Amino acid sequence: MSRDLAAFGVLAAVLALIPALRPSAYVMALLNIVGLYAIVTIGLVLLGTSGQVSLGQAAFYGIGAYTSALLARDLGWSPWLAMPCAVALVAVVAYAVGLPALRLADVFFVLATLGVGVIVNVLMVQLDPLTGGASGLRDIPPLAIAGRRLTTDRDYFYVIWTAAVAALAVARNLAAHRTGRALRAILGSEVGAAALGIDVPRYRIRVFVLSAAYAGAAGALYAHYIRFISPAPFALYASLFFLIMAVVGGLTNIWGGLLGAGAVTALDQIVRAEIPRLFPRVGGEYQTAIYGIILVLIMIFFPSGIVRGALDVRRLLRAGTAAAGGARA
Amino acid sequence: MLALLPQLLLTGLTIGSIYALVAVGFVVIYNITGILNFAQGEFPMIGAMLCAALLAAHVPLAPAAAVAVAATCMLGALTERLAIEPAFGSHPLTLVIITFGVSMAFRGVALMVWGADPYALPEFTPGAPLEVLTGVLGRQAMWAIALSVLVVGGLFAFFARTLPGAAARACADNAFASRLVGISPRRMALLAFTIAAGIGAIGGIVIAPITGATYDMGLGLGLKGFVAAVMGGLTNAPAAVAGAYVVGTIESLVTGYLAPGYGSAITFALLLIVLSLQREGLWQTARRRQV
Numbered sequence: 001m002s003r004d005l006a007a008f009g010v011l012a013a014v015l016a017l018i019p020a021l022r023p024s025a026y027v028m029a030l031l032n033i034v035g036l037y038a039i040v041t042i043g044l045v046l047l048g049t050s051g052q053v054s055l056g057q058a059a060f061y062g063i064g065a066y067t068s069a070l071l072a073r074d075l076g077w078s079p080w081l082a083m084p085c086a087v088a089l090v091a092v093v094a095y096a097v098g099l100p101a102l103r104l105a106d107v108f109f110v111l112a113t114l115g116v117g118v119i120v121n122v123l124m125v126q127l128d129p130l131t132g133g134a135s136g137l138r139d140i141p142p143l144a145i146a147g148r149r150l151t152t153d154r155d156y157f158y159v160i161w162t163a164a165v166a167a168l169a170v171a172r173n174l175a176a177h178r179t180g181r182a183l184r185a186i187l188g189s190e191v192g193a194a195a196l197g198i199d200v201p202r203y204r205i206r207v208f209v210l211s212a213a214y215a216g217a218a219g220a221l222y223a224h225y226i227r228f229i230s231p232a233p234f235a236l237y238a239s240l241f242f243l244i245m246a247v248v249g250g251l252t253n254i255w256g257g258l259l260g261a262g263a264v265t266a267l268d269q270i271v272r273a274e275i276p277r278l279f280p281r282v283g284g285e286y287q288t289a290i291y292g293i294i295l296v297l298i299m300i301f302f303p304s305g306i307v308r309g310a311l312d313v314r315r316l317l318r319a320g321t322a323a324a325g326g327a328r329a
Numbered sequence: 330m331l332a333l334l335p336q337l338l339l340t341g342l343t344i345g346s347i348y349a350l351v352a353v354g355f356v357v358i359y360n361i362t363g364i365l366n367f368a369q370g371e372f373p374m375i376g377a378m379l380c381a382a383l384l385a386a387h388v389p390l391a392p393a394a395a396v397a398v399a400a401t402c403m404l405g406a407l408t409e410r411l412a413i414e415p416a417f418g419s420h421p422l423t424l425v426i427i428t429f430g431v432s433m434a435f436r437g438v439a440l441m442v443w444g445a446d447p448y449a450l451p452e453f454t455p456g457a458p459l460e461v462l463t464g465v466l467g468r469q470a471m472w473a474i475a476l477s478v479l480v481v482g483g484l485f486a487f488f489a490r491t492l493p494g495a496a497a498r499a500c501a502d503n504a505f506a507s508r509l510v511g512i513s514p515r516r517m518a519l520l521a522f523t524i525a526a527g528i529g530a531i532g533g534i535v536i537a538p539i540t541g542a543t544y545d546m547g548l549g550l551g552l553k554g555f556v557a558a559v560m561g562g563l564t565n566a567p568a569a570v571a572g573a574y575v576v577g578t579i580e581s582l583v584t585g586y587l588a589p590g591y592g593s594a595i596t597f598a599l600l601l602i603v604l605s606l607q608r609e610g611l612w613q614t615a616r617r618r619q620v
Contacts, residue, residue, distance in 0.1 A: 053426070100601075100605045101601075101604075101605075107422060107425050110425060111559075111600070111604070112600075112601060114597075116601070118552070119594045119598060119601075122590065122593055122594035126590045126591060126594075236548070240429060243426065243429075286437055287437065288433040288436050288437035288440075289433070289436070289440070289441060290437065291433055291437075292429075292430045292433030292435070292437060293430070294430075295429065296412045296427050296434065299419075299426050299427045299430065300415045300416045303419065303423055
């Protein structure tokens with residue numbers, strides 16, 4: 001696993017180098033968003049390691065954002081205290097949801113998380129006195145370190161990417177050790193895993209709560225970074241977006257989370273810039289067409305993600321035989 | 330308060346009949362292929378939008394509707410061939426994600442082609458509404474209820490009386506055994522998607538004069554239809570129809586008596602309750618379906 005260590009070294013070096021290149025504010029903001037999405041996606045990939053998929057991640061992302069924002073803004077808590085509390089609340093909610101939902105067969109679990117996502121989003125819009133309704137919450141206090149308020153994209157670059165690297169390190173260690181082996185065993189066969197003495201329900205609920213906590217932490221950071229939140233970015237569409245990132249990177253590879261978040265965010269920028277040129281009169285979520293097609297193509301041809309898929313293709317070409325196509329969802 | 334009740338129940342009946350058409354589409358596909366097709370709600374959208382586009386080109390209503398339904402059937406068949414068939418036999422979760430992708434693709438393309446503005450369809454037979462107790466039932470609502478009953482009835486006749494229907498039932502019962510007697514499960518999957526798309530399109534065209542047609546109407550319709558299908562146990566078409574009327578009625582009552590914005594939240598709370606109550610049954614059904 002020294003390859004992982006080397007990869008962390010390269011990642012840290014690249015991240016340390018980026019501010020020195022003095023990128024524009026646009027690039028900096030984009031990198032911050034990639035960092036936040038990467039945290040959510042890494043959580044989703046952890047969940048995927050055990051063969052589960054959630055379409056409720058946007059709801060956990062949103063609960064994290066709203067809770068931290070409200071605690072810091074309306075109760076005057078320090079964001080550094082509000083954020084862990086928000087994550088704790090998300091974990092409690094995920095536990096309450098997961099306990100009944102995880103007993104469902106895989107497909108029905110996805111639907112239960114989807115249902116939770118829709119309900120949470122409706123509550124964000126409807127609980128107007130608390131959440132500010134559709135117009136959202138403004139003037140969320142920013143983070144502060146030693147009395148200095150963090151307000152620039154550059155400040156948050158350090159905060160967000162520290163969190164993202166930490167999230168990646170925790171996920172990598174989990175995946176590489178006992179828990180990861182247990183989760184992969186569950187992915188292989190639930191009955192088989194149980195026969196080996198793996199407490200399947202306990203591992204499944206733990207990894208689900210952890211993946212929700214990842215989303216909640218990213219949401220809390222998002223709230224203090226952007227300083228304005230509304231229900232729109234936390235709707236079902238966002239959950240699908242996170243799923244696409246995880247699927248692009250590969251649903252069972254921790255590094256895939258980082259890669260998927262980066263690749264899809266980059267693609268999103270290109271699509272947003274190019275499509276209006278091709279179809280001048282459309283507005284709104286026209287890019288869904290492209291993501292939908294990408295999602296279908298990846299699930300058909302590279303169900304293990306583009307990196308693994310590319311490796312498989314290369315190996316196939318080298319071996320000159322169709323025998324090694326061992327990709328599985 | 331109580332005076333409102335008949336009207337709300339009639340409204341629930343009307344939207345319930347549309348959910349029924351979506352829910353039956355779910356059941357047809359799930360029974361025959363074991364796939365939960367989340368693109369199901371896009372078929373009503375495509376049907377309604379195509380019909381509206383044809384009307385705008387001065388095609389009379391009846392041929393426009395017929396062409397729209399036929400075109401949607403072809404799109405359903407195309408969906409099966411291009412998106413489902415290549416992944417045949419994959420993990421059920423993979424197939425579900427694919428149907429979500431298909432749904433996004435349809436929605437995005439519809440937005441590119443038709444824009445975000447709602448389209449209106451004329452009522453089939455304009456005229457005074459029928460008064461029932463203190464509520465009114467519009468002519469179009471009667472069309473919706475009648476057509477849903479007719480279509481669901483026709484579907485039963487198809488599956489019970491015709492040879493392709495019997496083949497589809499055999500495939501739903503045991504895909505492996507039906508292959509042994511010369512029924513192709515893949516061809517049956519194609520049939521299932523074609524039928525489900527056609528039923529959906531009819532629902533979309535009949536509801537569009539009441540609700541209007543927009544590119545994003547499919548998501549809500551699909552999810553409500555799905556909730557109805559789950560309430561009915563997913564494999565049982567008459568129960569799914571009953572589930573659709575329950576969902577429509579509850580949504581109408583919640584919208585009328587509690588708060589308009591909570592409609593979909595209540596529907597999904599209902600889904601969660603049904604899922605947790607039925608989990609043993611659903612689990613077994615799901616296992617049994619995966620042939």
